[in-house]
Amino acid sequence: MTRAYVLHPDLRSAASLSRAPETLLAEAVNLTEALDLNVVGADVVPLTQPRAGWLFGSGKIEELGGLLHGAEVELVIVNGAITPKQQQNLEKTWKVKILDRTGLILEIFGDRAETREGSMQVELAHLEYQKSRLVRAWTHLERQRGGLGFVGGPGETQIEADRRALSERMGKLRRQLSKTVQTRGLQRAARKRAPYPVVALVGYTNAGKSTLFNRLTGAKVLAKDMLFATLDPTMRGIQLSGGRQIILSDTVGFVADLPTQLIAAFRATLEEVLEADVVVHVRDASHVDSDAQGEDVLTTLRELGLEDERLDRIITVYNKLDLLPEDEAHALRNRLDRAEDVLAMSALTGEGAEAFQDLINERLGADEVTRDLHIDHAEGAALAWLYRHTDVLARRDEEDGAVLTVRAGTGAFAKFAATFPASAGDLVITADEGAAEIA
Numbered sequence: 001m002t003r004a005y006v007l008h009p010d011l012r013s014a015a016s017l018s019r020a021p022e023t024l025l026a027e028a029v030n031l032t033e034a035l036d037l038n039v040v041g042a043d044v045v046p047l048t049q050p051r052a053g054w055l056f057g058s059g060k061i062e063e064l065g066g067l068l069h070g071a072e073v074e075l076v077i078v079n080g081a082i083t084p085k086q087q088q089n090l091e092k093t094w095k096v097k098i099l100d101r102t103g104l105i106l107e108i109f110g111d112r113a114e115t116r117e118g119s120m121q122v123e124l125a126h127l128e129y130q131k132s133r134l135v136r137a138w139t140h141l142e143r144q145r146g147g148l149g150f151v152g153g154p155g156e157t158q159i160e161a162d163r164r165a166l167s168e169r170m171g172k173l174r175r176q177l178s179k180t181v182q183t184r185g186l187q188r189a190a191r192k193r194a195p196y197p198v199v200a201l202v203g204y205t206n207a208g209k210s211t212l213f214n215r216l217t218g219a220k221v222l223a224k225d226m227l228f229a230t231l232d233p234t235m236r237g238i239q240l241s242g243g244r245q246i247i248l249s250d251t252v253g254f255v256a257d258l259p260t261q262l263i264a265a266f267r268a269t270l271e272e273v274l275e276a277d278v279v280v281h282v283r284d285a286s287h288v289d290s291d292a293q294g295e296d297v298l299t300t301l302r303e304l305g306l307e308d309e310r311l312d313r314i315i316t317v318y319n320k321l322d323l324l325p326e327d328e329a330h331a332l333r334n335r336l337d338r339a340e341d342v343l344a345m346s347a348l349t350g351e352g353a354e355a356f357q358d359l360i361n362e363r364l365g366a367d368e369v370t371r372d373l374h375i376d377h378a379e380g381a382a383l384a385w386l387y388r389h390t391d392v393l394a395r396r397d398e399e400d401g402a403v404l405t406v407r408a409g410t411g412a413f414a415k416f417a418a419t420f421p422a423s424a425g426d427l428v429i430t431a432d433e434g435a436a437e438i439a
Helices: 021-033 058-070 084-094 101-112 116-132 158-193 209-217 260-265 290-304 326-337 353-365 380-389 410-419
Strands: 003-010 038-046 075-078 097-100 198-203 234-239 245-250 278-284 315-319 342-344 368-375 391-398 401-409 427-431 434-438
Touching: 003 021, 003 058, 021 038, 021 075, 021 101, 038 058, 058 084, 075 101, 084 097, 097 101, 101 116, 101 260, 116 158, 198 209, 198 290, 209 234, 209 245, 209 315, 209 353, 260 290, 278 290, 278 353, 315 353, 326 342, 342 353, 368 380, 368 410, 380 401, 380 410, 401 410
Parallel strands: 003 038, 003 075, 075 097, 198 245, 198 278, 278 315, 315 342
Antiparallel strands: 234 245, 368 401, 368 427, 391 401, 427 434
């Protein structure tokens, strides 16, 4: 197993003031361990000013070099952004391989992606990252290949050939992904025609989304105490308490400073979140940086294009209640009992799972209407459809058919009218302000 050492450059910038450098280092160590690397040491390195071309000062570089050599380190993880020149100089001086935070996350995603689409998205992000580092990092490749210039000029340099090869591969991946996106769009359109609302789980990596997903669906999605245990989105149709059918979606976890290449690459996949009927933000209530993690998730959702209006309507679930001391858990339950669209629970033990389903039911119910339908006895398929896809509140059988009082979202009724136009007829909407007939 590769021996790795993790360094967190503590610049104390405005962006990092909300978190202690020790917790940021701990997260970097967890990320490194998620790649099955043997972390033999980790340190916070205070930095007043990054040194151009080197990042650290000469004294610190010499000190760290001796430490790395003594620990027989093969790979150094720098928890931050480093320039290609800084990476090249440090690798040459310390004689080890170096990965910055972006490179590390890309490696994790490359290791975990299981579907063909996920693998292509990660490869595209990786190539974007490599291409941005060609100019200065690969100066040793700037040799002439020689060749047939029109007027005997210089041939193509190696770095130009590498850049062209990367561009060609990226173009091929984008074309393949565009076809996948079209297919996903057709699937999404099909789900829109179906009456089942989509509920998407989002949250910081390792917040417990997959454990909640498994708790509600009975599925066996990988759920481990590990960052980025889930990469490829998973969707399951489930029945909530009370009989409502929904589609539940488990998505990739977010992280602070998620590489822009990955946000762009996974945008198509995460469109499931943007178009979901309900978005549930799962937070780790036991984590010391829970508030900062929550802000990182909301920032990423904004970058993906989720409008502020929808951000304001997100349901927030404080998970991992079982990991809190009982007095803190009790205080959190009491505080959240007075708040709307917020819930404390433990997906692992099941505490709060029923209340979570009630909250989803309540949110979806707010968008529903009640309609009275007269269905001919001969229209058995229409009757079966209504019992399967809507909430039948009452039924009165008459000589020429059955009168059903049904409750569902407007999308479900639109689907019913399109599928059974003869049975739809004139519909009656029962609303708080009174019944109103529509043709």
